[in-house]
Amino acid sequence: MSSRRLQQIIRSVATSDGAGVSLRRSLGQSQTTRVDPFLMLDEFSSDDPNDYIAGFPPHPHRGFETVTYMLDGHMLHEDHLGNRGDLLPGGAQWMSAGRGIIHSEMPQQESGRMRGFQLWINLPAAEKMKPAAYRDIRPEEIPQAVLPGGGEARVIAGSIVVDDREVAGPVQGLTTEGLYIDVRLPVGGTVCPGRAGGA
Numbered sequence: 001m002s003s004r005r006l007q008q009i010i011r012s013v014a015t016s017d018g019a020g021v022s023l024r025r026s027l028g029q030s031q032t033t034r035v036d037p038f039l040m041l042d043e044f045s046s047d048d049p050n051d052y053i054a055g056f057p058p059h060p061h062r063g064f065e066t067v068t069y070m071l072d073g074h075m076l077h078e079d080h081l082g083n084r085g086d087l088l089p090g091g092a093q094w095m096s097a098g099r100g101i102i103h104s105e106m107p108q109q110e111s112g113r114m115r116g117f118q119l120w121i122n123l124p125a126a127e128k129m130k131p132a133a134y135r136d137i138r139p140e141e142i143p144q145a146v147l148p149g150g151g152e153a154r155v156i157a158g159s160i161v162v163d164d165r166e167v168a169g170p171v172q173g174l175t176t177e178g179l180y181i182d183v184r185l186p187v188g189g190t191v192c193p194g195r196a197g198g199a
């Protein structure tokens with residue numbers, strides 16, 4: 001296993017998107033910060049429905065993948081291919097826009113907390129025109145591992161090794177070899193999970 005060094009800390013900025021959803025954007029806020037294949041990372045987090053209720057009405061994407069990971073709240077996804085799915089707390093949605101998709105992502109609650117992340121991952125040039133694909137990942141499909149030093153990790157994409165045991169997420173075989181983990185640590189805790197298969 002090789003290790004990686006932290007290269008840069010990018011502070012998020014407050015912005016809005018969709019029909020007026022307040023969010024914080026880290027990756028994607030500046031054209032000069034290039035961390036390909038990652039294009040954008042947004043966090044939406046609010047207890048105030050005015051910050052999220054307008055949602056994301058139908059809009060197009062092309063040439064990249066969107067990964068939405070919900071922590072709190074309930075969002076409905078629909079697209080022009082007829083896919084329809086509920087995003088529940090602890091669940092995720094992995095959508096490959098490929099050569100084009102029009103979809104909507106609308107909150108299904110009028111009060112309470114909504115919190116989650118959306119990451120945009122670029123597709124290699126050879127895959128940009130492939131058909132769009134969509135996958136709902138239910139909360140119970142995401143394995144959770146207790147970390148040796150305390151805390152826990154949920155593995156959404158790729159695989160990690162914890163206590164000599166491989167923990168494989170439901171999303172595998174990505175061209176970008178993406179590793180997507182939700183790590184929760186106690187105050188002052190540290191983590192050093194190995195990535196299965198090397199780096």
Ligand code: FE2
Pocket residue numbers: 056059061066103105
């Ligand atoms: Fe979208």
